[in-house]
Amino acid sequence: MILEIITPESKLFQGEVNSVKFPGADGSFGVLNNHAPIISTLVKGTIEVVDSNNENINFDINSGVIEMQKNKIIVLAD
Amino acid sequence: MANLKEIRIRISSVGSTMQITSAMKMVSASKLKRAQDAITQMRPYAIKLTELLVNLSSTLDSSEGGAYSENRDVKKVLLVTITSNRGLCGGFNANIIKKAKSLITNEYKDAQTEILSIGRKSSEDFTKNGFNVLSTHDDLYSDLTFENTSEIAQSIMDSFTDGQYDKVVLLYNQFKNAATQIVMNESYLPVETPEESEGSVGDYIFEPNQQDIVETLIPKTLKTQLFKAVLDSHASEHGARMTAMHKATDNAGELKKELTLQYNKARQAAITGEILEIVGGAEALNG
Numbered sequence: 001m002i003l004e005i006i007t008p009e010s011k012l013f014q015g016e017v018n019s020v021k022f023p024g025a026d027g028s029f030g031v032l033n034n035h036a037p038i039i040s041t042l043v044k045g046t047i048e049v050v051d052s053n054n055e056n057i058n059f060d061i062n063s064g065v066i067e068m069q070k071n072k073i074i075v076l077a078d
Numbered sequence: 079m080a081n082l083k084e085i086r087i088r089i090s091s092v093g094s095t096m097q098i099t100s101a102m103k104m105v106s107a108s109k110l111k112r113a114q115d116a117i118t119q120m121r122p123y124a125i126k127l128t129e130l131l132v133n134l135s136s137t138l139d140s141s142e143g144g145a146y147s148e149n150r151d152v153k154k155v156l157l158v159t160i161t162s163n164r165g166l167c168g169g170f171n172a173n174i175i176k177k178a179k180s181l182i183t184n185e186y187k188d189a190q191t192e193i194l195s196i197g198r199k200s201s202e203d204f205t206k207n208g209f210n211v212l213s214t215h216d217d218l219y220s221d222l223t224f225e226n227t228s229e230i231a232q233s234i235m236d237s238f239t240d241g242q243y244d245k246v247v248l249l250y251n252q253f254k255n256a257a258t259q260i261v262m263n264e265s266y267l268p269v270e271t272p273e274e275s276e277g278s279v280g281d282y283i284f285e286p287n288q289q290d291i292v293e294t295l296i297p298k299t300l301k302t303q304l305f306k307a308v309l310d311s312h313a314s315e316h317g318a319r320m321t322a323m324h325k326a327t328d329n330a331g332e333l334k335k336e337l338t339l340q341y342n343k344a345r346q347a348a349i350t351g352e353i354l355e356i357v358g359g360a361e362a363l364n365g
Contacts, residue, residue: 008123008224011119039130039282040284040291041285041286067130076130076298
């Protein structure tokens with residue numbers, strides 16, 4: 001699946017990933033391939049990305065929103 | 079006719095002014111490029127955010143922005159004026175200040191108005207002329223980030239929900255191109271609910287729920303709106319300065335040409351005078 005992390009100042013990440021873990025408003029949750037469409041708000045925390053080479057990349061955010069649809073995740077973070 | 083030395087001094091002073099203005103033009107051009115890049119970087123975020131909000135709120139029965147969209151009788155107005163810290167950029171700052179004053183004396187003359195100014199030029203002008211200045215944020219430009227702008231946006235939103243103001247208006251220069259800035263008078267709060275659209279939300283799972291998501295999205299769009307206004311104004315400032323300095327350089331060039339012509343005429347007149355004197359003297363000697 002494709003992940004895009006956008007902030008008002010730049011595009012932090014764009015690419016193919018295996019799994020992502022988000023700091024959701026109701027607790028953290030993970031998203032794997034072919035997850036159902038979801039829109040959720042995020043709170044202060046870390047986005048843990050496992051990319052297609054199985055490497056871990058972390059992003060710290062203050063807040064945000066994610067939208068997942070058709071195997072594409074867009075994260076609006078700040 | 080002015081004497082030669084005076085003209086020579088003026089030519090060299092015009093020449094050095096020309097060097098300064100053309101250097102300032104170059105500096106503004108490169109800063110303008112960076113300011114424009116910042117706008118381009120922000121655009122995908124802003125577009126996606128509005129798209130989400132419009133989609134979500136159009137399917138929601140009570141498409142309300144909660145406390146931020148409450149329409150009250152306009153008794154107290156906050157004007158947010160966005161100008162620059164430095165001058166020498168044509169009518170850039172004067173236009174905003176003029177617009178703010180005309181709003182205060184005409185449109186909002188029955189209401190109480192206060193000013194929140196971003197940029198030293200408007201802060202100084204309004205303080206000097208005895209307007210109610212709530213606060214100034216002149217140091218924003220030294221570190222222009224979304225985070226710093228958000229803090230200002232948050233304080234504006236808080237004072238609106240507290241009932242301190244019934245309406246908040248943004249005044250800034252919108253960036254059209256390097257030579258054109260449009261003075262914008264944008265309503266900031268209360269939030270106008272997004273127009274009804276044929277948005278299809280599809281089968282989404284909502285975490286925690288649709289209403290809550292809309293409520294967290296609205297402050298985000300407000301912060302983005304202010305950030306966009308500040309970035310626009312920043313790019314406009316450099317565009318305006320570039321144009322102003324370009325004109326100044328052109329004028330200096332013309333002035334220099336005129337002065338050189340004058341100088342040459344004076345020089346020639348002096349030489350002719352000398353020759354006449356010598357010839358006259360020789361004639362007298364020959365008898």
